Ligand SMILES: C[C@](O)(CO)[C@H](O)COP(=O)(O)OP(=O)(O)OC[C@H]1O[C@@H](n2ccc(N)nc2=O)[C@H](O)[C@@H]1O
């Protein structure tokens with residue numbers, strides 16, 4: 001089979017409709033999670049081209065905050081696939097970002113997922129699902145979902161996935177902040193707040209209300225069920241997120257929640273028209289640096305450009 005001379009893969013951002021954080025495992029520092037992910041149509045594109053040496057460039061939203069060396073998750077993903085496939089060689093990696101950096105929307109994870117899928121396609125590695133999943137999980141807790149897309153339940157570190165039975169299309173408005181939040185710092189802040197309260201942390205479980213609402217495609221009930229245990233920690237580190245949530249609530253959003261580890265705040269709207277109203281109100285209030293509308297569920301990491309055949 002001839003090899004393509006370049007492969008571009010598109011990977012979506014995610015929002016956690018529910019994120020329940022269980023106890024911290026002292027051995028690994030990771031927390032047991034129960035989460036429902038939804039991919040939304042806000043994307044990064046990653047292109048891989050055979051080259052004499054590995055290299056990486058980044059352009060687009062927040063590009064100056066992304067490493068361009070071998071620590072980049074996309075670079076690490078390509079190397080991980082190369083280890084599994086004899087016919088691999090160095091690649092030039094080009095990332096075009098639209099997902100905010102350190103925004104709690106799995107931007108780096110999307111780049112890793114896209115590079116993983118692109119490397120597999122470029123080299124014709126045909127990795128099986130279990131190997132792809134294992135590589136993805138090693139790269140980061142959100143990476144397996146970035147590969148899969150759609151709407152899915154995540155347990156363990158958030159990397160053990162089962163697609164969710166979900167109907168309907170969801171209209172989201174995202175309020176971005178120009179100051180990112182570090183994921184480990186937000187988890188550590190939650191641990192601190194819980195210890196201060198002497199809280200006993202239960203094993204995390206997804207709410208049946210949310211699963212029933214998704215099954216029925218009932219966006220009002222989904223809006224009511226949005227929940228994120230990391231939200232109070234994110235607000236504790238960035239108190240103005242509470243104001244952002246307030247603005248969306250005043251517009252009658254079906255629900256509002258900090259996305260993942262923040263600081264992006266996600267609002268669920270009834271329809272496109274209400275999404276536009278919420279976006280205008282957020283922009284006018286000045287609480288957010290940037291506001292974007294998107295719909296979910298979106299697809300997982302997928303090839304959008306196979307390049308010309310050699
Ligand atoms: C907040 C979420 O985005 C929700 O989907 C994820 O849990 C974070 O996923 P991620 O950014 O891919 O996370 P990783 O890169 O694997 O981990 C970054 C850090 O987040 C914390 N972390 C992450 C996942 C998890 N289940 N427990 C944790 O405590 C750990 O301190 C870890 O060192």
Ligand SMILES: Nc1ncnc2c1ncn2[C@@H]1O[C@H](COP(=O)(O)OP(=O)(O)OP(=O)(O)O)[C@@H](O)[C@H]1O
Nearest residue numbers: 065072073101102103104105106107108111142183
């Ligand atoms: N492609 C990438 N490879 C490696 N690091 C990245 C990449 N993109 C961003 N980063 C770095 O990783 C950190 C987290 O960025 P990222 O955009 O993944 O955060 P996030 O969306 O909050 O992640 P998550 O929602 O998965 O917790 C930032 O400090 C950023 O510089």
